[in-house]
Amino acid sequence: MKITENVLMLDSTRGSNCFIVFDKELTLIDTGLPFMGKSIIKELKTLGIKLTDIKHILLTHHDVDHISNVKLLKEQTRAKVWAHIEDIPFIIGEKDRPGFKKFIGKTISRRIIKDIEPYGENMKIGNIQIIHTPGHTPGHVCMVFEDVLFAGDLVKNKNGNIIPYPNLWNWDSEKMMKSIKELNNFKYEWICMSHGTPCIK
Numbered sequence: 001m002k003i004t005e006n007v008l009m010l011d012s013t014r015g016s017n018c019f020i021v022f023d024k025e026l027t028l029i030d031t032g033l034p035f036m037g038k039s040i041i042k043e044l045k046t047l048g049i050k051l052t053d054i055k056h057i058l059l060t061h062h063d064v065d066h067i068s069n070v071k072l073l074k075e076q077t078r079a080k081v082w083a084h085i086e087d088i089p090f091i092i093g094e095k096d097r098p099g100f101k102k103f104i105g106k107t108i109s110r111r112i113i114k115d116i117e118p119y120g121e122n123m124k125i126g127n128i129q130i131i132h133t134p135g136h137t138p139g140h141v142c143m144v145f146e147d148v149l150f151a152g153d154l155v156k157n158k159n160g161n162i163i164p165y166p167n168l169w170n171w172d173s174e175k176m177m178k179s180i181k182e183l184n185n186f187k188y189e190w191i192c193m194s195h196g197t198p199c200i201k
Contacts, residue, residue, distance in 0.1 A: 012039035016065035023126040025055035037069035059083040060152030062090035085118040087139030135176020149188040157196025
């Protein structure tokens, strides 16, 4: 699904959306649910994208439906993988996820890569602005590229309504609401969330 001239949502990742950003260097945002990896690779090839042209894989946070295919995609693309320093220990298996999440995804821990670069403060990767938006997880980030906000799991699209991600799934819902308010400091037209159809702000 084409969002803008330079942003594409992969059809193979419906349910936990992943996006391709056609920036100075080709960038993939998130890596989808378990077992989506081969479908992602197939779609990229169908789109005429050479896998090794993808230079960056940006992770919004540590949840299983965002990191499950990172090892496979890293191996196939040789891209640099990025995540927030607060979430990296959960991604590489040094820490258990908080609450009931620690029981989710235990079986994939052996497939997680170790070489992940931490985002810097107020960092840009190419023209993609990285914004630390804690709440859903300690190291959750959003990203702004041109007029598109990549919201990760900060919000979701439920029947056409943009709502905060449900409290049950959040590390700290109070911090998450503060993060949502802070996004008012950024300009964007499109909201591309991980769950639900992208929409105009």
